[in-house]
Structure formats: structure tokens, C-alpha cells
Amino acid sequence: xxxxxxxxxxxxxxxxxxxxxxxxxxxxxxxxxxxxxxxxxxxxxxxxxxxxxxxxxxxxxxxxxxxxxxxxxxxxxxxxxxxxxxxxxxxxxxxxxxxxxxxxxxxxxxxxxxxxxxxxxxxxxxxxxxxxxxxxxxxxxxxxxxxxxxxxxxxxxxxxxxxxxxxxxxxxxxxxxxxxxxxxxxxxxxxxxxxxxxxxxxxxxxxxxxxxxxxxxxxxxxxxxxxxxxxxxxxxxxxxxxxxxxxxxxxxxxxxxxxxxxxxxxxxxxxxxxxxxxxxxxxxxxxxxxxxxxxxxxxxxxxxxxxxxxxxxxxxxxxxxxxxxxxxxxxxxx
Numbered sequence: 001x002x003x004x005x006x007x008x009x010x011x012x013x014x015x016x017x018x019x020x021x022x023x024x025x026x027x028x029x030x031x032x033x034x035x036x037x038x039x040x041x042x043x044x045x046x047x048x049x050x051x052x053x054x055x056x057x058x059x060x061x062x063x064x065x066x067x068x069x070x071x072x073x074x075x076x077x078x079x080x081x082x083x084x085x086x087x088x089x090x091x092x093x094x095x096x097x098x099x100x101x102x103x104x105x106x107x108x109x110x111x112x113x114x115x116x117x118x119x120x121x122x123x124x125x126x127x128x129x130x131x132x133x134x135x136x137x138x139x140x141x142x143x144x145x146x147x148x149x150x151x152x153x154x155x156x157x158x159x160x161x162x163x164x165x166x167x168x169x170x171x172x173x174x175x176x177x178x179x180x181x182x183x184x185x186x187x188x189x190x191x192x193x194x195x196x197x198x199x200x201x202x203x204x205x206x207x208x209x210x211x212x213x214x215x216x217x218x219x220x221x222x223x224x225x226x227x228x229x230x231x232x233x234x235x236x237x238x239x240x241x242x243x244x245x246x247x248x249x250x251x252x253x254x255x256x257x258x259x260x261x262x263x264x265x266x267x268x269x270x271x272x273x274x275x276x277x278x279x280x281x282x283x284x285x286x287x288x289x290x291x292x293x294x295x296x297x298x299x300x301x302x303x304x305x306x307x308x309x310x311x312x313x314x315x316x317x318x319x320x321x322x323x324x325x326x327x328x329x330x331x332x333x334x
Contacts, residue, residue: 010148013130016114017149020051020088024106025075027057027092028099030246030279033067033200034164035093038116038138040072041160042090045151047075056082058101066200066247070163071156085109091126093138093164095119095307116141121298121307133309136179139164143182158189159196166197170254174311201251208248214240215252220325221261226295226332229287230262233328235321236269253281263287264295264332268324278324280306282313300331 017023023046027035039055046053055075063076082103089110091097094117097104107113107125115126118135135141139161146153153161165183169175172183187193218235225231234256241249249269257265264284271277282297297313304327306315317324 010130010145012128013114013116013145014149016088016112016128017046017090017145020046020112022083022087023051023053023090024082024086024088024110025053025055025090025092026082026094026100026103026106027055028094029057029059029101030250031057031064031067032093032164032250033070033167034137034139036063036067036070037160037162037164038092038142040070040075041139041142041146041157042092043075044072044157044160045146045149048151054082056103058103060246064247065245066203067163069199071159079103082106083109086111088112088114090114090116092116092142093118095121096123097125116145119298119307120309121302121313123307134176136174136176137164137168139168140179140182143186153186153189155189155191158186159191162186162191162193163196163200166193167200171197171201204248204251205244207244208251211236211240211244211248212252212255216255219256219259221259222329223261225262225329226264227334229264229284229295229332231264231266231329231332232256232259232262233266233268233325236267238270238272241272250281253283257283257285264297266328268321276318277316278318279316280304280314280324280328282308282315284311295332300328303331304328 025039025042027039043053043055054077056077056079058079113126115129117131118138118141120133122131132141143161215234215236220233222231236249236252253267256267267281269279282301284295284297286294296310298308298310301308301313301315304315308314
């Protein structure tokens, strides 16, 4: 196994990509625009080079509607059509093999596995691992890979890269040095940044509004949690989201996290298919401008079986709602 530090270079990624004669690109389960955008951008480059490529994710059965306008969607195949053996398997935006779901079994049939990611909690499960925890998104890491590879970023590829960049930075609210420079470069290809952002982040069916009403009505505040930093949490139950898309469920955390009395937010989301199974989104923030005192929720999520970033992480768990809250509070104790 080779661990590649961002400070070194991207030569290892370019080497295995350049040598590949068949490629499978896997996105994480419950895919967001960063993993899908990365997968489709890479697929377009490989196809342009004449390399057979497939992109897939284990679940849900269909791509979320908000991402169906992404260029390169023709390279998406259902899990059953992912070959058991391939020259190169690339996992994009996946912090661990477990994030591949049932498609994790394809790793054993790959001659080489390349992991491209920006999660600090990445377990480095590939043959070659290019992990840059300072990158705003995996798509921004892909942009650097393409540059090192000498592959131009055209309008279709820029669309996919921008989708991951704008969503993972929360419409640039969590932008770092160089973020806007990359965004400007992508926008200069002629993509409609405002339209992409609106489709991905600001468009919901009417049913989202009554769902929010029910879910936010369940919110609770634990002001003494995390040594006084405070925790706000809410539950999204199956009956709350009947007929709604995964995008509507995933958007709840962005509302809950705005609570001024809590520096940590959690949303517990009940599985629609597995009774007793919950996925949990965690967010944290610094207590003021210029401060660096936000709780590292990636560490919390990792101890609970998940992972992520300092200010945004998640995990999957089982139990009653009371058990879930008790377990989280216990992990937040200093």
C-alpha cells in the first residue's frame, strides 16, 4: 500500500490512471454532488482517452434527481453491471471501504485500487491513496490531478467539478485559500454556476415544507453538552419523508445547524428500508469570527463508527432514539 502525501505530488495517481486499460469508478453510498461530480468528471476524461469506464454507487437504486443534469451521466451503471474484475478501481470521496456499501467486494477483483479523497478520517484502503485533507472537495483534488495529467478541463468536466465544489463548501461559506480562484477558472468555461447551485441546493418540492415543520418541531437543545458548547438535534423519521427525495432529508442539517445557542448540530435520519438503522449527520462551528475552537466532529463520528471532516461528519448506528442521543452525548463529554 502506498500513502501519497499532497505535499509530494500527484504523480502516483497520474501513473496508475495513465496505465489503466479498464476502469471502474465507485462513489459512496447515498451519493452527494462531490462524489458523483468527481466520478463523472473522471469518467469523461478516461472516455476521451479511449479507456472503457463505468461509474456506480451501491445505494439508493437511483441517482438523486438534483444530480441528473450532470454531464457524463451516461457512464453510470447499476451495481449489477459493475464487473467483478477490472484493471483499475478508483474510489472517489470515500473515507473507507465501508462507504462503498455492497460494492466494496469489487476491490478484491481490481489489479490496482486508487483512492482519491479529502476526508481526514480516510482509512487509506487503496493500493495508492491520494488524500488531501486541506482540499475543499474531492472535485478540487481532481482538478489538480487533471492538471498534473495534462488533461484539459472543458465545460462538461467543469460542470461536474463545480457541483462538488459548491456543495462541499456550502455555497462557498467554508471556502479556503484558492477556492474562489478554482471557481473562477471553472466558471470561465461558460458553465451556469447560479443554475447549477440552484438545482443542487435551492430547489425542493412543496412537500419539503411540511416535512421541515414536523422535523424541526422535534428539535431539542442540550445547552450543557460538550462542556457548554451546546448540542441541538432533531429526528427525521420514515413517516416524515414519505414521497420525498434523499435531497430533502439531507438538507435538514443545514437548517438545524443555524441554531445560535449550540455549536454542534446533529440530525438522526431513520432508514426507510432497515428498521432500527439510523444515519447521523454532525456539524460544528467556531464560536466566533477568527476563533478556532470548534469541536472536531470527525473524531466523534470516528469513535461511533463513521468519519468525516472537523466541522462536518457522520456515522451509521442502531438503537432507539433515546439510546442514540445518550451515546452521542457521552462522546461529546470532554
